[in-house]
Amino acid sequence: MKTIADVNLKGKKVLVRVDFNVPLTPDKKITDETRIKETIPTIRKILDDGGAVILMSHLGRPKSGFDPEFSMAPVVPVLSRMLNKDIVFIPELFGSKVKEAAAALNPGDVMLLENLRFHKEEEKADKNFAKEVAALGDVYVNDAFATAHRAHMSTAIIAEFFPGNKYFGFLLANEKIYLDKVLHDARRPFTAIIGGAKVSTKIPVLKNLVGKVDNLIIGGGMMFTFMNALGGAVGKSLFEPDCLEQTKEILNEAMYRSVNLYLPIDAVISDAFANDANTKVCPSNSIPGEWKGLDIGPKSRAKFAEVIYNSQTILWNGPMGVFEMPAFSKGTKAIAIAVANATLKGSFSLLGGGDSVAAVNEYNLCDMFSYVSTGGGAMLEYMEGLELPGIKALME
Ligand code: AMP
Numbered sequence: 001m002k003t004i005a006d007v008n009l010k011g012k013k014v015l016v017r018v019d020f021n022v023p024l025t026p027d028k029k030i031t032d033e034t035r036i037k038e039t040i041p042t043i044r045k046i047l048d049d050g051g052a053v054i055l056m057s058h059l060g061r062p063k064s065g066f067d068p069e070f071s072m073a074p075v076v077p078v079l080s081r082m083l084n085k086d087i088v089f090i091p092e093l094f095g096s097k098v099k100e101a102a103a104a105l106n107p108g109d110v111m112l113l114e115n116l117r118f119h120k121e122e123e124k125a126d127k128n129f130a131k132e133v134a135a136l137g138d139v140y141v142n143d144a145f146a147t148a149h150r151a152h153m154s155t156a157i158i159a160e161f162f163p164g165n166k167y168f169g170f171l172l173a174n175e176k177i178y179l180d181k182v183l184h185d186a187r188r189p190f191t192a193i194i195g196g197a198k199v200s201t202k203i204p205v206l207k208n209l210v211g212k213v214d215n216l217i218i219g220g221g222m223m224f225t226f227m228n229a230l231g232g233a234v235g236k237s238l239f240e241p242d243c244l245e246q247t248k249e250i251l252n253e254a255m256y257r258s259v260n261l262y263l264p265i266d267a268v269i270s271d272a273f274a275n276d277a278n279t280k281v282c283p284s285n286s287i288p289g290e291w292k293g294l295d296i297g298p299k300s301r302a303k304f305a306e307v308i309y310n311s312q313t314i315l316w317n318g319p320m321g322v323f324e325m326p327a328f329s330k331g332t333k334a335i336a337i338a339v340a341n342a343t344l345k346g347s348f349s350l351l352g353g354g355d356s357v358a359a360v361n362e363y364n365l366c367d368m369f370s371y372v373s374t375g376g377g378a379m380l381e382y383m384e385g386l387e388l389p390g391i392k393a394l395m396e
Contacts, residue, residue, distance in 0.1 A: 007137070017141070017390075028073075033039055033082075038374055039171060047234065050107045052109060057072065057075075059371035059392075075112060076089050085108075092114060125152050130213055138163065142168065142390055147349055150389065168394055179379070189215060189312055190214050191216075192212075193335060194217070195319050198369075199226070202317075208385045216312065220318050226247055228241075234293070236287075243328030264320075265303060266284055267290075284296075294327075294380075305341075306333070308341075314348070316352075323355070336359065339368075351371070360372075
């Protein structure tokens with residue numbers, strides 16, 4: 001893995017793929033600046049070396065062509081404040097004006113390109129478009145982990161035009177280092193906590209992890225397909241009959257490998273999908289017909305916290321319940337506190353996935369984790385054991 005720490009970028013124009021796909025309010029205020037902040041070390045390193053930076057990203061899912069609704073413009077003042085310098089930004093499609101502005105950059109300058117997805121060639125991974133964009137810079141850096149599972153023009157194809165001149169940015173490098181540490185070099189006992197809504201989206205991850213962990217904790221809506229597979233009654237809870245066979249395979253695999261698979265003992269159930277609905281706690285395998293399970297119960301919280309506390313390595317993706325509603329957030333919060341406590345004691349913890357990170361952020365506990373991944377889909381694919389196109393393109 002060649003990172004930008006290995007090279008002096010003095011006098012170079014460096015094209016950096018970042019992920020500035022930030023959340024925006026209707027009046028275009030950025031509500032979470034994390035993704036911008038995380039790329040500052042990479043940008044700073046290039047500037048400190050005496051290079052110029054050309055940043056490129058996507059934002060949202062625009063249709064083809066320029067659309068002010070999806071412009072990168074709201075990023076400019078935030079980036080400018082963080083770097084304490086003006087940002088060159090041409091709010092136009094890629095063309096002669098953009099090329100001229102890039103050609104005029106001096107060492108120390110920072111330019112931001114407009115949303116790459118205004119060009120359908122970005123997602124189509126078009127080679128000619130890659131060649132045109134590549135001509136702007138001398139060096140290519142990828143620092144966009146959250147988009148590394150996409151084989152798009154700017155995340156993968158463009159790297160072909162920089163043989164010997166393509167590098168991992170610090171963020172992408174850290175993501176790979178920490179995920180590899182957990183997946184291939186975990187201190188034992190190693191516990192994975194997997195939650196979230198649907199088991200269908202997590203089956204490949206569970207299949208890969210069951211061969212690596214000592215303890216597998218399951219929570220969230222996906223627990224009910226497991227409960228059903230074990231003969232339990234799940235009422236009106238989230239349940240995916242199409243996944244029953246694969247769920248049974250995971251249960252068997254865990255038994256075969258002597259992995260401790262922890263399912264919730266009890267659940268917080270509700271008579272409606274609403275914060276003010278009637279709720280009660282019941283055993284998670286006997287949920288009455290018209291009720292649905294929306295969180296793990298108190299006995300599960302205590303048991304999971306104990307397993308987590310006794311782990312040396314902890315990987316967490318996916319909330320334990322419908323944490324967006326306070327009535328069903330206790331499970332997710334208890335797990336966040338348990339992982340934070342274990343980390344304080346010296347365990348290594350890695351958290352990922354948009355919803356779990358949002359929850360832990362809400363509890364102000366993000367700083368208590370060893371590492372918080374910026375990738376949702378990308379992290380899941382990495383945990384499935386897949387090679388991410390964005391990473392592969394830099395390694396070749
Ligand atoms: P995912 O994107 O698969 O990680 O799922 C995150 C979503 O799962 C969150 O929006 C939670 O509200 C939801 N979720 C967690 N537990 C449950 C549950 N028991 N029933 C329905 N949805 C749930």
